[in-house]
Amino acid sequence: MKIVFIGQKGIPAKGGGVERHVEELATRLVRAGHEVMVYTRPGYVCKNLKEYKGVKLISLPSIHTKHFDAITSTFLACLDLIFKREVDIVHFHSIGPSSLILLVKIFKPRVPVIATFHTQCYYHKKWGVIARAYLKFGEFICCLMADKTIAVSKNLKKYGENKYKRKMYYIPNGVSIGNNLKPYKIKNWNLKEGGYILTVSRLVKHKGLHYLIEAYKDLKTDKKLVITGGGAFTDDYVEELKLISEGNKNIIFTGNQIGDALSELYSNAYFFVQSSEFEGLSIALLEAMSYGRAVLVSDIPGNKEVVEEISLTFRNKDVVDLGKKMEHLLENPELVKEIGRVGKARVKKYYNWEDIVDDIINVYKNVLGNKKLPEKISELSKVSV
Helix, strand or coil, rough: CCCEECCCCCCCCCCCHHHHHHHHHHHHHCCCCCCCEEEECCCCCCCCCCCEEEEEEEEECCCCCCCCHHHHHHHHHHHHHHHHHHCCCCEEEEEEHHHCCHHHHHCCCCCCCEEECCCHHHCCCCHHHHHHHHHHHHHHHHHHHCCHHHHHHHHHHHHHHHHHCCCCCECCCCCCCCCCCCCHHHHHHHHCCEEEEEECCCHHHHCCCCCHHHEEEEEECEEEEEEEEECCCCCCHHHHHHHHHHCCCCEEEECCCCHHHHHHHHHHEEEEEEEECCCCCCCCHHHHHCCCCCCCEEEEEEHHHHHCCEEEECCCCCCCHHHHHHHHHHHHHHHHHHHHHHHHHHHHHHHHHHHHHHHHHHHHHHHCCCCCCCCCHHHHCCCCC
16 A cells, blocks of 8 residues: 555654654554655754655655644645645544645545544643634544544543544554663763653643652652653743753753663653643653553543553642652652553553554555454444543
């Protein structure tokens, strides 16, 4: 099959769940014998990069601002697809870009469109009233106008089916089981094995990093707090985080990290914290679990779905409760090891990329009329929470 992905910033991923999802999916589809094209944005991927691990990259310009980056990039990608490309499957990612699915449906009516519903972006605090309204319109199109819609979490699937009265397919984000690395590159931040608490996140307000910093500041510990990730048109919030961290030399901002540096950060953390106010299905959380790290997460549905009863949760937005749970883990190293061991087994069983790619290929084949969906996906589509 010839497949094109629209909506992501690009690959290789530098951060962001959608980009990591697209990279893993696209490269595995190529290894399975399919031809894959991914549209990229020059503000994220060098425009001269034409191929990555067998995936063809198509760089198109965008208006690189918070409100217009995604939509201008997606609009030009749709035009490029309509007038220059012949493909078997068009796969949109995220509800904002999915607002333009109708362009493809009108001008290429015979080409099936798949859309993946990653998260309800309009809950993200960086958006104003008009942007949130447009994102809700994009959700409407994503859930009703795509030939098939995939939800990355059971909660999103339940929400989408209840609201739009249309069948959706639950196929989650995936993760590869990490190879734990000894500290080498992370020594640049004076980090050692087990010597720090880690979070990996975009520095945007709904990720709740301000709660994490405030809770950490009240702890009596020699373990450092490492915050890995960068802003996303959120300079004011990044400045706020650094301001409330001022004077505490044990709070370390590493910026975006990829490759061995990111692997080392996961491998050697004492435990991992995910403090988001809202999530679809966090890839960073899955990655931390894949390295055998204990995780402490806010008690939002998107997190509880992943960890179920195997891990500790804290009340969303509650600095005091977060601090108490962090202190409990700091005082109980054997519990930390056990949570990490059980969590790794869980993601290996339920969030394995090999199985996920097979499921998505089956959806592609089904929409092309070549294959009935296997019983596994049919049953997953009926899952309740």
